[in-house]
Amino acid sequence: MxxxxxxxxxxxxxxxxxxxxxxxxxxxxxxxxxxxxxxxxxxxxxxxxxxxxxxxxxxxxxxxxxxxxxxxxxxxxxxxxxxNIATGSRPFAGVVPALQNLRAEGVRLAVCTNKMEGMAQRLLDALDMTHYFTAIAGRDTFPVSKPDPGALLGTIALAGGDRSHAIMVGDTNVDIAAAKAASVPVIGVTFGYTETPVQAFGPDAVIEHFAELEQAIGMLVSRRQQASVTADADESSRLARAVAH
The missing domain is CATH 1.10.150 (DNA polymerase; domain 1)
Structure with missing residues (x-):
């Protein structure tokens, strides 16, 4: 990964x-x-x-x-x-171990939030989490914010990544909509802030705890690779038919 x-x-x-x-x-x-x-x-x-x-x-x-x-x-x-930005705020259960493991595996990590960038930075600093992320983008980082896909694509670029090798993780319809519009697979978390269950927004995978994150990532990466193989095979078949005629 x-x-x-x-x-x-x-x-x-x-x-x-x-x-x-x-x-x-x-x-x-x-x-x-x-x-x-x-x-x-x-x-x-x-x-x-x-x-x-x-x-x-x-x-x-x-x-x-x-x-x-x-x-x-x-x-x-x-x-x-x-x-009072971190008086009661805490990382969700399993977040820190998951970030540590992903970083150790060489995964680029980034944050795309509709919080103002400075406020997001301040919160992550207070929780000693900033160092895990290559990029932190907020509402004011780009001309647009979620659900506009430009916010997510801008964050991926800021992190030095590529849309074809990226995954979004979020809790609301805003996150899911931004990812879908950007053609980026998205994992929904069930413990976030939404009146409607996250499953209703159609994420590509759903997790109930960060202990499930790597398995969900593996499934989406495998699915993308399979889709690429299928697309290549279809193109080869099309070209072969074209040559035959």
Whole structure:
């Protein structure tokens, strides 16, 4: 697997960052004098960004806020989150051993997240995970972000990889859609942040724990190799028929 580039989503895939993102949302609610929202209610919205979480937490009253007021609330959220970025956030079970094994096998590892790049870097630094990755790309790294395939393809290129030898790993429809649009095989994780089970988005493989990751990678690599052999055989057959006629 030495020519493989493996691209991970961050929140809900590599890191369980929900505790700190939810705390930041409730910090905004405290400021507004609104009741806090429990973690179970907010968790499915984590993967959709800070603005979405704030809007869902405030509810219908959010419609009455001006753009300036919304911007101020977002700044309050981000300031609090930046100061508490790894208070409760931790890598999901099995993540670190999996990254260590993959790096030892020569796999290029990268992160493609819709978090701002600086914030993603800060979180990974705080969790001592940055050194595993050849590239870390965020919402502001490229002109586009997921689900636009350009974000994923840009990340692969930034890591020095090639789309034909890359796999995406993510937890939401945004990740799956970006990979499909980029024609990159994608592995869905079941423990992330989505209201709809990840299987419904049609990933090429699904894992319930990072201990299953290498097996899923092996299956996708083997499937791709078989498809290449079949395509070569079909082309040879076509050429042979053409010559015969």
């Amino acid at each position: 030495t020519d493989l580039t493996l691209v991970f989503d961050l929140d809900g895939t590599l890191v369980d960052s929900a505790p700190d993102l939810i705390a930041s949302t409730n910090h905004v609610l405290d400021h507004l004098g609104l009741a806090r929202v429990d973690a179970a209610t907010l968790r499915p919205f984590v993967g959709h960004g800070a603005k979405h979480m704030i809007e869902k937490a405030i509810g219908p009253a959010c419609e009455k806020l001006s753009e300036a007021e919304r911007a101020a609330l977002l700044k309050r959220y981000l300031d609090f989150y930046s100061a």
